[in-house]
Amino acid sequence: MVLQLHVWGPAFALPSIDAQCLAAIAYCSEVLPKDSWELIASSDPSVSPTGELPALQNGSIWVSRFRNIVDYLRQYSEGAWNLDQDLDDVQKADSVAFSSFIESRGQSLIDLYLYVTSQNYYNNTSPAYGSLLQWPNQWILPPKLHGAAKTRTEHLGLSSLDLQAMEDQRKREHSAAVASGQIPSNLIQQPRDTVSKLLGRTAQTNQFRLEALTADFFEPLEAMLARSKTCLLPADDNNNPSSLDCVALGYLSLALVPELTFPWLRDAMRAKAPLLAAYTERMRSRCFGDAPVEPKHAFQPVPAALPWRAPERISVAAVGSTLLGTLADNTPFLREVRQNRRLKQAVEADSEFSSVEKQVLSSYADSSNKDMLLSVATAVAGTAALVGYMVHVGLLSFSTGGVEEEEEFEQDAGVLQIDPGSAADFLGAF
């Protein structure tokens, strides 16, 4: 059986646009014999029952996420396909800790670099997705990924890299000033920033934060590399890479290789960590081949360093289900029901879960379904109670009061009678 690795497609001269996928590709290319696996740029998380990429398919078995793939390959080959078998305890501990470090810090930086920085997203990342996704996903997936990256990096307080968010914020403040207290428009403080001024200032204030973030990320890795010379964590005496080096390659190559409009991460890496930059180039040509990967390689495979296989053309049924799914996901309430159902299906389909875990997870999905129904019921009951109370105390009345309506009419007439005076005043003031 040929193993098939499903990933996000190639971009920026790299075989994938996603760091975890790059790590998985690097690991497979290191550990698997050349003809035992295929690389498929399906670029659609819905191909896998877990809804995540990278995903390794072996017949009917699907395994997603880098670490699960590493574990699965080790078990499947009974220990033969394992880059980390010769590590001692201290090295194993380092491998776990550095992986966690690279995944958490690296992901934030990549999110900021490729997605949150507006110039890079609109000039580079978004077009790259356009060329690797099929219709209709090219309209649906990039905004989702963009939004997810923004939420992940919110806590870093660097939203000023996001020019769109800055503009929204300014408009919100402006319209809030107009709405609150009806200030005459000539008294509202005009926004003093021109676009170029804004750009200049945010670039400076961001600079400090970005300096600190990139230094925190690169310094420990550079120090580690200075000690071990060839790889972050050599797997044996011949300096072959270990699984940690694959993870590092995934994140570092996305920092170093792409040609972007505002290349702050690449500049920081070259300035702060020259050893790391050289190491990334070395690992890249070792795992992904010397020639830069182009998107067309993935769709019309030619003999290349990586065993590409063209993804299946998208069928009409698949397009229909994607469109329906997106519609349902954007409908309130329906979205949550679907999310919970998806979790349950994934759990029940996955034979690797023990029965206890299955029970726990499906009870979690059930209970969050119940939570959702409860909140719907609460909202309905609350509205009903308010309306009921208003009817009860006579604030609202349904078709009982001819008297009431007359009264209101008189009030309105009174208001209208006063009005000509105010118009006269208005004219008199000039």
Added chain:
Amino acid sequence: MTALGHFGGLDFGLYFATLKRFTTMPPKGPDSPPEESNASPFFTVPAPIKRLFDKFPLTTYPANEIPQRLLRPHDNVNQLYVFTDASGARHGRPSFNPQCLKWQAYLKFVGIDFEITSSNNHASPNGSLPFLLPSLPADASNPIPSHKIQKWAIEQVHCEEEQQLNMRFEVYASLLDNRIRSAWLYMLYLDSENFDAVARRLYVNPTTSNWVVRAALGHQLQQAARDELLKTSRYIDAAALEADAGGAFEALSTLLGEDEHFFGRPNPGLFDASVFAYTQLILDDTLGWKRNRLAQLLKEHPNLVQHRDRLLKFF
């Protein structure tokens, strides 16, 4: 006058009158006479809503008294505001929140005198606990948020900034901040039995006795934890979270080795405090865990358990 009184019927009417005048009047010079308030046809309050607001205020409560604990004299004692209960605050016992416990333990380890005060997120200037109110200088009323406590402590007692001493500090700290924290969030908030037995008792019930508010608060807490975990993955996989935490404990255990404290230091420091913040709470049976998978994983590493027992003597 009480806060509620400000929204009394009279003030409210005045507010409407001002609003109406603003909508109809053009800007005028300062010497023009004040105009009678005229209703505009474009801005009338719908009758049912007007009658609803005419009924306010329904009742006006007397002013609250100043909390008793603020009347206690606290001269020359630093105050650390953490999640804890009244008796815990009196005896200086470990807080039940990992972030708070980390800084509480750190200040104890570096030898700074302080008292803890029971508080919640609403009290904090940056929206999260812990924060510190230093006693000196006497006029300083500026609270110190958690990410600046270390800097303050270094200024006070001239201890070392441990991050600079070992490059592995930040790397291994990411295990605590990501893998162990995620598993902790799952175990405390999303495991429904634990949530009812532990989180509800510690975080929700002390805030109010109203069951509707309790239900809403509990739901919010769980939703926040769920959102946090879904930031990094598309679905929550309990088995994977636990496996990750197990791997993290193993790595920390290897890092500690036979030493008394992390990185072979003679005295416990910030990293020890960070580890202790989780190991203490995971191993604390008085919290009443119903399902404690993390404790099983942690007990596979006796040196981490002994490390926690040693540090517990500080309290």
